[in-house]
Amino acid sequence: MGIYEWVAAGAMGMITVILVVLLMQYIKLRDLWAGLSRCREALRWARIFESENRELKRSLNAERKRVRELQHSLSKFAEQVKAH
Template sequence: MVAWDAVSIGALLLMGAILLVLVLQCLGLRELWKVALDFKRDVRRARIWEMENRELRSALRAEKAHIEQLQRKLLILQELLPTDG
């Protein structure tokens, strides 16, 4: 029975080593999962910022066009005013 006890203890130690490797793999995968979730969140934020920037650039173009229009109207009004001289 001593040989069977040695085999049982060896098998138990081997299963313990396998369990340890599996736990370490699980911790590594958990870290990878966390990195993947962080990446997904960062991509979402980048898309939101990109949309906001696009909207702001569009609003800025509209404001510049409005300013140009007001400047043209101002020039027309200045030309209509009589000049003293």
């Protein structure tokens, strides 16, 4: 085997090593991208739940206010009934 064959074989070996490294990097990057995608999905659901939670809290506060008003009206009515 001449020197050119050895150089060609070395170059082919280096190309093979580079391709293997690129494949490994691609696999790692694909896993990172999938993780980022799951993180984005989780963040989206967290925002949805946060919005629903705020809406439920507003509704709860409105209902509590309504109950207090009804209790106040009922106590006034009870006082009027006692007065007669």
